[in-house]
Amino acid sequence: MSPKKAAKAKKEPEFLESVKAQRSEVETCFGTSCNMCERDCPVYRARRNRTLTSRGKNRALLGALKGHYPMGSEFAKAVFTCTICGLCDARCALKNTERFVEVRRQLTALKLNTPDQDKTVDTIKATGDVYGRNLDVTELFKEYADGDTPVFIGCTYKGYENEAREALKVLELFGVKPKVGKEVCCGNVIALMGYGEEFKEVQEAVKKAWPYKEFLTLCPSCAHVFNKYYGFKAKHVIEYIAEHMDKVKDKIKPLNIKATYHDPCDLGRRLQVFDQPRNVLKAIGVDLVEMELNREFSHCCGAGGGLLVYDKELAEDIGKNRIRMASKTGAETLVTACPTCETQLTTTSMLVRKELPKRVKVVSIWSLLLKALS
Amino acid sequence: MEACIKELEKALGKEKVLTEEFQRYIFGADWSPRTNDEIFPPDVVIMPKTTEDVAIAVKIAYKYGIPVTAGGGLTGMAGGAVPIYGGIYIDGLSLNKVVEVDVANQVIRCQSGVTLQEVVDAGEPHGLWLPNLPESKWSCTVASAIACDNDSTFGMKYGKILNALLSVEIVTGTGEILELGHRKAHCTSTGYKLKDLIVGSEGTLGVITAATLKLEPVPEFRQVDMIIFTKMGVAVDFLNRLLKAGIMIEGAHINCKRRLKFYTHAYKQKHGHDPEVPEWAGALLAIILSGDKKVVEWQRAFVMETAKEFGGQQIFEREIIDGWWISKHTLDFVPYHQKWPATQMEKKFGAADPGIPMGRLDEFYDKFIATAEKYNLSVLGMNAYLEHPNSIGFSLSCALFVNYRDQDEVNRFRKYFEELTKAAVDMGGTMSTYMGDTNLKVPYFEYEHGKSAKYMKKVKDLFDPKGIMNPGKKFAYHPKKKPAKKAAKKKGGGKR
Numbered sequence: 001m002s003p004k005k006a007a008k009a010k011k012e013p014e015f016l017e018s019v020k021a022q023r024s025e026v027e028t029c030f031g032t033s034c035n036m037c038e039r040d041c042p043v044y045r046a047r048r049n050r051t052l053t054s055r056g057k058n059r060a061l062l063g064a065l066k067g068h069y070p071m072g073s074e075f076a077k078a079v080f081t082c083t084i085c086g087l088c089d090a091r092c093a094l095k096n097t098e099r100f101v102e103v104r105r106q107l108t109a110l111k112l113n114t115p116d117q118d119k120t121v122d123t124i125k126a127t128g129d130v131y132g133r134n135l136d137v138t139e140l141f142k143e144y145a146d147g148d149t150p151v152f153i154g155c156t157y158k159g160y161e162n163e164a165r166e167a168l169k170v171l172e173l174f175g176v177k178p179k180v181g182k183e184v185c186c187g188n189v190i191a192l193m194g195y196g197e198e199f200k201e202v203q204e205a206v207k208k209a210w211p212y213k214e215f216l217t218l219c220p221s222c223a224h225v226f227n228k229y230y231g232f233k234a235k236h237v238i239e240y241i242a243e244h245m246d247k248v249k250d251k252i253k254p255l256n257i258k259a260t261y262h263d264p265c266d267l268g269r270r271l272q273v274f275d276q277p278r279n280v281l282k283a284i285g286v287d288l289v290e291m292e293l294n295r296e297f298s299h300c301c302g303a304g305g306g307l308l309v310y311d312k313e314l315a316e317d318i319g320k321n322r323i324r325m326a327s328k329t330g331a332e333t334l335v336t337a338c339p340t341c342e343t344q345l346t347t348t349s350m351l352v353r354k355e356l357p358k359r360v361k362v363v364s365i366w367s368l369l370l371k372a373l374s
Numbered sequence: 375m376e377a378c379i380k381e382l383e384k385a386l387g388k389e390k391v392l393t394e395e396f397q398r399y400i401f402g403a404d405w406s407p408r409t410n411d412e413i414f415p416p417d418v419v420i421m422p423k424t425t426e427d428v429a430i431a432v433k434i435a436y437k438y439g440i441p442v443t444a445g446g447g448l449t450g451m452a453g454g455a456v457p458i459y460g461g462i463y464i465d466g467l468s469l470n471k472v473v474e475v476d477v478a479n480q481v482i483r484c485q486s487g488v489t490l491q492e493v494v495d496a497g498e499p500h501g502l503w504l505p506n507l508p509e510s511k512w513s514c515t516v517a518s519a520i521a522c523d524n525d526s527t528f529g530m531k532y533g534k535i536l537n538a539l540l541s542v543e544i545v546t547g548t549g550e551i552l553e554l555g556h557r558k559a560h561c562t563s564t565g566y567k568l569k570d571l572i573v574g575s576e577g578t579l580g581v582i583t584a585a586t587l588k589l590e591p592v593p594e595f596r597q598v599d600m601i602i603f604t605k606m607g608v609a610v611d612f613l614n615r616l617l618k619a620g621i622m623i624e625g626a627h628i629n630c631k632r633r634l635k636f637y638t639h640a641y642k643q644k645h646g647h648d649p650e651v652p653e654w655a656g657a658l659l660a661i662i663l664s665g666d667k668k669v670v671e672w673q674r675a676f677v678m679e680t681a682k683e684f685g686g687q688q689i690f691e692r693e694i695i696d697g698w699w700i701s702k703h704t705l706d707f708v709p710y711h712q713k714w715p716a717t718q719m720e721k722k723f724g725a726a727d728p729g730i731p732m733g734r735l736d737e738f739y740d741k742f743i744a745t746a747e748k749y750n751l752s753v754l755g756m757n758a759y760l761e762h763p764n765s766i767g768f769s770l771s772c773a774l775f776v777n778y779r780d781q782d783e784v785n786r787f788r789k790y791f792e793e794l795t796k797a798a799v800d801m802g803g804t805m806s807t808y809m810g811d812t813n814l815k816v817p818y819f820e821y822e823h824g825k826s827a828k829y830m831k832k833v834k835d836l837f838d839p840k841g842i843m844n845p846g847k848k849f850a851y852h853p854k855k856k857p858a859k860k861a862a863k864k865k866g867g868g869k870r
Binding site: 027028029030031032033034035036038039048049050051055056059060062063064066068069072074075078089090091092093094296297 | 392394395396397399400403404405410413421447448449465467468470489491510512513705709710711712714715716718719722778779
């Protein structure tokens with residue numbers, strides 16, 4: 001049956017209003033069909049499957065909205081096989097990733113999530129931690145209980161205390177007295193996986209536990225989510241540091257290393273923080289070389305959008321591709337300013353170590369700052 | 375079809391066979407002007423990894439008499455790779471391995487789903503590149519470039535893909551694997567040049583699975599300029615004078631004034647208005663010179679001096695030229711404001727692609743405008759791409775804005791397309807210069823080709839005895855047993 005006849009024959013499915021509202025944009029994508037989103041899409045690069053690209057998903061959604069087929073489990077698979085990194089948005093003029101999150105909400109309403117996704121949501125709701133650990137930040141970092149500048153540590157760095165401490169120590173070198181508080185996961189993963197109602201519950205829990213409205217974060221994703229969904233004024237630490245480099249200019253011992261900087265998706269594309277980390281790195285004597293995809297067109301580490309929960313192997317393949325890009329620059333060090341990118345790229349750098357001429361060492365920007373300022 | 379799909383899954387593995395409705399739907403349309411009621415999903419999509427995978431699939435298709443359509447980036451402008459009769463769609467992008475970069479012989483061997491940009495990337499570390507680069511190079515594959523015989527930004531020096539194609543591997547309509555061409559030699563005088571038949575064949579003779587392409591040294595320096603003239607024909611005379619003088623022009627594009635606006639999106643993003651050119655300017659020639667810097671600079675000085683003799687005026691506002699160049703080659707658009715979606719929210723780019731004799735450009739331009747007005751369509755503009763090495767050989771893009779949400783407007787566009795196409799033949803030209811015939815030109819295929827169309831059909835029968843390879847393109851398709859699905863599709867506009 002032709003799509004036209006099928007449209008007449010089948011009953012229009014019920015869609016969320018937010019998904020119905022996507023019709024005009026997916027029609028534009030169909031009309032345009034430029035395919036500029038495809039080449040650099042991290043999932044496409046790793047899988048070479050165009051049903052998983054932005055154009056592919058937009059067209060698939062068009063067919064669903066026209067009533068040609070229902071959204072089934074395979075459809076859901078295509079929509080969840082995405083890091084929501086936003087590179088396709090930068091190569092477009094449409095709001096693709098926002099749309100995919102809305103479609104995920106539709107899929108959640110249709111109960112097309114996987115048990116692993118459901119489990120992650122339950123874990124966050126039960127423990128306030130994306131990894132399900134009962135870690136109390138005020139206990140872990142008790143030496144920072146009495147500061148005057150609230151700093152949200154975030155789930156990932158709670159499990160990597162040393163790295164988090166490095167960031168806090170850097171802040172101290174800038175004259176800041178960090179103050180930690182009771183934390184509940186910001187719910188970024190829940191929101192991106194399309195669990196709208198559950199995200200609202202998490203938001204309530206966060207607001208109860210975390211009393212501050214203006215604060216610093218160590219994680220770009222937390223900063224983005226707090227700004228976008230909570231109405232908080234959350235600033236990533238690197239922004240603060242970049243603004244106050246004058247305070248430490250006499251203490252800098254230039255590192256004289258060659259490094260490349262990986263733009264975290266939430267810090268770069270979403271918060272538009274591109275120059276600040278680069279300026280900081282240059283100021284501490286880093287010879288910065290850029291990777292093939294950088295700034296607005298940065299390539300995801302693979303851990304975004306809940307992909308790590310959904311398809312770990314693909315997430316790792318994406319991370320491995322990023323390490324390969326870093327290796328091509330000739331830099332031995334890859335610096336980033338996101339705990340999730342840092343852990344993901346550290347893992348994937350080990351996985352591709354043997355195929356590369358030299359190991360790519362993944363470090364946080366805090367560790368380099370600490371070295372240069374100590 | 376069910377039995378065919380089961381056989382495909384068994385032979386290739388389920389991971390290479392896509393059967394979900396939403397997956398098939400994705401492959402049912404390209405970039406050509408059409409409404410979203412004119413999407414033709416194949417019955418099954420396969421994602422082959424090797425030539426053998428393709429051969430297996432075609433053998434199965436041959437056994438069942440099922441159509442096979444192979445596609446690449448699906449950025450075609452006339453539906454060449456749209457599977458209008460359903461059947462098996464071969465997603466050529468899966469064949470994406472570079473087999474060899476032979477630096478000493480300046481040759482690349484690759485699977486056919488490697489994109490043109492990926493060929494450039496593979497040559498780049500060795501100082502080599504493939505100059506056959508259309509704007510769609512990020513997703514246009516080697517196979518697509520060969521199959522539809524597309525155009526290139528750098529055609530005036532390097533020509534079209536045939537000039538770079540040394541050898542091509544295909545899977546015929548019976549599933550036989552054939553290598554056609556002359557290995558790494560640049561020319562041959564032996565045998566029939568069957569390789570050349572594949573260029574522009576649109577997958578109607580077989581599926582292209584691999585190719586050997588000649589690479590060129592990357593020029594040290596490139597200079598892009600624009601010069602305005604009173605008429606497009608004056609720009610042609612000017613170019614002819616440069617050729618006579620011995621100037622080596624890498625690329626030349628003669629835009630009408632209206633066309634420039636669409637191609638300077640980046641300029642508009644920055645300044646909030648279209649670039650301004652003098653009222654009298656009827657043509658804007660973009661001219662590209664490349665090579666060693668001192669040679670280019672000398673040639674550029676000659677070009678600018680000679681332009682004055684033709685009443686030409688150089689454009690000094692660099693951002694106009696850069697804006698055009700971003701659109702044409704670098705694709706370095708402002709993030710979140712990429713040209714194609716940003717300019718096609720309501721209406722899209724739709725073009726006819728005829729070729730005409732070199733002395734009739736202004737005459738044809740008038741015909742273009744008149745035809746657009748006749749069908750009440752808004753003009754985007756004309757560009758004459760110079761696509762023949764070191765001579766005046768046009769590939770015309772006669773473009774309009776087409777409302778892809780309005781079936782009536784899309785239909786009027788097709789009438790415009792037909793009329794302009796036939797007008798080119800009447801003027802001693804040709805129907806197509808970079809899109810191919812597709813299904814659109816089937817009704818008037820003999821209008822251009824006359825009796826030779828019969829010989830062409832015999833050639834097709836030889837390669838594709840059951841007529842299953844991209845059916846409905848170039849020639850009409852008459853399936854013996856017309857499934858209901860196909861009939862419904864036809865009604866939707868599959869065979870226009």
